[in-house]
């Protein structure tokens with residue numbers, strides 16, 4: 001019989017954990033519950049005990065329980081620890097290794113897999129502190145399910161609702177290896193069919209698949225994978241005060257690095273100069289020129305996936321002057337071509353299994369992008385139409401071109417594009433076995 005230690009933390013969603021217990025015990029999973037002090041205000045230990053058929057644990061220093069079963073043993077006797085609902089508070093404590101009560105002590109003491117089902121107010125979920133804590137936990141291999149979008153008890157709408165007990169139960173069976181076939185198909189399925197990939201040359205508008213895709217890709221789907229992302233512009237010095245560069249903000253590349261890290265990947269972000277903060281869980285290597293960027297990328301190999309988002313300057317001055325040039329001599333510059341980082345990675349002896357390029361176009365976007373995919377020998381090209389407010393803005397409209405054809409996504413935020421792409425990468429690669 002499989003054993004689950006269910007930690008119920010405080011929040012209105014705690015009542016849903018009763019349904020989770022019912023579903024798990026009905027499938028012959030033994031559930032032992034730990035209630036935090038706050039949880040005990042939402043559900044009574046008595047009802048939890050009645051449903052689990054087990055003694056309910058509520059305090060760290062319960063001498064009788066300590067004598068029978070220490071808190072360390074409590075976390076070890078289970079095959080899996082599930083935290084549902086996981087409040088912002090318990091996510092923060094787990095991320096920082098605090099162990100002030102029985103629930104957090106069990107989380108710190110365990111050597112077993114952990115699954116968390118966050119539930120909280122939308123603003124608390126979206127707060128940078130919570131997102132950083134979640135990224136930390138994902139990087140450590142903690143599984144996350146949800147939260148779902150929807151109307152919340154506090155009257156607001158957005159992500160924050162605890163995943164449905166049935167979905168959590170399915171994930172639990174998958175993690176336990178019991179009834180895994182059905183559940184893994186539901187949680188980590190290849191999503192591209194649902195998104196409607198069109199045949200090459202035909203545009204297939206794909207709108208509104210964002211939520212579905214989030215639910216479909218397991219949030220630790222890239223654990224054990226290494227992702228290399230290039231972002232931002234490069235700057236190519238003319239002399240100590242002048243350079244050649246472009247208007248790339250780096251926002252899309254940074255968002256992709258963050259989205260890959262949020263799925264548990266180790267991410268190396270090789271970035272030209274931007275004013276952006278490093279996303280949670282990402283290692284940034286800062287560079288200036290195309291040649292430095294290539295060098296940093298090659299040093300970061302091996303990687304499972306490379307996503308080249310950087311707007312690399314195609315040319316650099318043949319000679320960067322050591323002293324400031326006088327106007328007359330700066331008037332005509334001899335230029336030489338820069339190395340193509342995407343093409344180099346595609347042809348590399350340590351080629352990542354998946355190499356993805358971006359193609360910024362202002363017209364005939366897909367035709368040029370197709371040609372670029374062939375020329376640079378990458379697996380996918382994400383073509384973006386930069387004729388509008390894309391450069392420096394927060395929105396993007398992209399088409400993903402692969403050997404399966406062209407998939408045209410509706411205009412959305414760069415963060416949403418990043419999440420979409422990370423989801424597709426996860427579906428293609430999956431976590432390292």
Ligand code: CTP
Pocket residue numbers: 230290308309310311312313314338339340341342343356357358359360372
């Ligand atoms: N790229 C790269 N190294 C370069 C130039 C481009 O890695 N020296 C990558 C970009 O990061 C992007 C893709 O190649 O993923 C396409 O870049 P783009 O500048 O649009 O392509 P070019 O080949 O320079 O084509 P164009 O003639 O449109 O400038």
